[in-house]
Amino acid sequence: MSGFALTIVLVAALLHASWNAVVKAATDRAVVLAAVSATHATLGLVLVFFATPPSQASWIYIFLSTVIHYGYYVFLFQSYRLGDLSQVYPIARGLAPALVAFGAYVMIGETLPPLGWVGLGAITFGIAFLAFQRGAAHADPRAVGAAAINGVLIASYSVIDGIGVRLSDSPFGYMGWLFLLEFPVTLFVLFRRRGATHKIDRKTVTLGLVGGLGAVSAYGLVIYAKTIAPLGAVSAVRESSVIIAALIGLFIFGEQPWQARIFSAVIVAGGVIALAFSG
Numbered sequence: 001m002s003g004f005a006l007t008i009v010l011v012a013a014l015l016h017a018s019w020n021a022v023v024k025a026a027t028d029r030a031v032v033l034a035a036v037s038a039t040h041a042t043l044g045l046v047l048v049f050f051a052t053p054p055s056q057a058s059w060i061y062i063f064l065s066t067v068i069h070y071g072y073y074v075f076l077f078q079s080y081r082l083g084d085l086s087q088v089y090p091i092a093r094g095l096a097p098a099l100v101a102f103g104a105y106v107m108i109g110e111t112l113p114p115l116g117w118v119g120l121g122a123i124t125f126g127i128a129f130l131a132f133q134r135g136a137a138h139a140d141p142r143a144v145g146a147a148a149i150n151g152v153l154i155a156s157y158s159v160i161d162g163i164g165v166r167l168s169d170s171p172f173g174y175m176g177w178l179f180l181l182e183f184p185v186t187l188f189v190l191f192r193r194r195g196a197t198h199k200i201d202r203k204t205v206t207l208g209l210v211g212g213l214g215a216v217s218a219y220g221l222v223i224y225a226k227t228i229a230p231l232g233a234v235s236a237v238r239e240s241s242v243i244i245a246a247l248i249g250l251f252i253f254g255e256q257p258w259q260a261r262i263f264s265a266v267i268v269a270g271g272v273i274a275l276a277f278s279g
Contacts, residue, residue: 002228005229011221012241019214027204028201030189031193033077034186035211040182040215041180041183043179044176044180047173048180050172051172051175052173055169061165064160065160068156078146083142083143090130090242091147093242094242095152097120097123097235098120100232103158103231115275116230119270123236126264127239158234165224166226171224237275243269
């Protein structure tokens with residue numbers, strides 16, 4: 001990866017970890033997800049209006065990614081409902097890098113140099129180690145299952161978007177339609193809360209909107225990075241957000257054990273460095 005691409009993806013990872021840290025304490029996650037989707041849709045509408053439309057060849061990828069994102073929101077909600085965020089989040093995000101690298105190889109023949117595979121393996125191992133140190137091995141099996149399914153969904157839309165945005169001839173146009181088509185998630189939550197929308201807490205909505213800004217910025221940067229860097233490398237560095245979130249928990253929230261977090265952070269950092277110099 002070039003230094004520019006690496007910087008973009010690391011900023012995206014920081015944004016993703018930060019918005020998860022902001023919203024993880026919310027008592028109504030459905031409303032938070034609705035607000036996040038509304039933020040996506042609002043920015044998407046702006047991009048659709050101003051950006052060049054994506055090519056016809058990319059529309060099937062926009063459709064597939066949108067449908068997979070709907071499933072992602074369902075299983076994200078279920079994993080949060082059934083298990084602790086600090087347990088299931090690393091599982092979902094940790095599965096993605098290896099699956100994306102494999103999917104990119106199968107679908108478009110994209111591969112990494114040997115040092116790149118070493119880096120990807122280090123990142124995957126560091127995240128997995130953190131996940132099980134934080135108690136995932138003893139979590140509700142349904143929560144682990146939901147998180148694992150989400151990992152597959154994350155990898156699926158990551159590969160699909162990586163291919164689709166390259167075919168689109170308009171990264172911002174591709175992002176615009178992808179973000180705009182998340183609006184049904186907001187409509188679904190509002191429909192489920194019909195007759196009780198006045199009871200929705202304003203603070204929760206505000207958290208969701210702030211989280212949405214972080215989420216849409218993070219994924220927009222990742223989609224752009226996929227146009228200039230290998231999909232497997234982008235996904236691996238992107239998932240370093242798990243370690244960033246763990247360090248936020250350590251230094252801001254005082255979460256323990258600190259040794260496992262530091263060890264995982266060092267392993268992942270080494271993997272990121274290996275990927276950065278593998279090209």
